Amino acid sequence: MAKLLLDLRHVPGDEADDVRVFLDAAGIGYYETRPNRWGITAGGIWIADDGEHPRARELMDAYQATRRERARAEYAAARSEGRLPGLGAQFRDDPLRVVGILAAIAFVAGLAALPYFLLR
Template identity: 50%
Template structure:
């Protein structure tokens, strides 16, 4: 029986490639299902032999821990350098997007509050 190792939804290509390389390096048999045409499924990496699944999950957990630590270190370095994105830099770099998001949030809050306002009338 097969075992799902990694759903590829929202997984960057470099991360998926590194997971494939790790599995191949450890000689863990796996296969992939492709994403569906209409976006219902994003594809996945499956372990072909269920007895190898615990080792594959351990390898994946170790890899994800290293990747998390690296991302946190890069973000901390960017914060120290002053290059980390902030709300103000986003506003400066893309004011139209910020305005649209704020208007959408205001519209959503207004629609949520509308029944209460109408009830009090």
């Protein structure tokens, strides 16, 4: 019976391609299910043979560890170079959106605190 290796919901295309490449390189048989028309399932990459699943899982864990480290290094580099937008930059780019989000946060916090003040 097949086992799911990777649910493709919210998975970037390059990551799915990398998974296909390392499965092919390791000689692990797999197949893919595509997302359905209504968005209920997102598709996935399945390992065809149960006996290959532990080895595929080890390869997947190693791949995700290297991808995580690469992403963290890219984030740290962008942060140190000042390429990440902070709250000030977002406010300059779209002040109405930032004010709207802050107002929504204050509204929800007020609704959450309302019972406390009414029951006091």
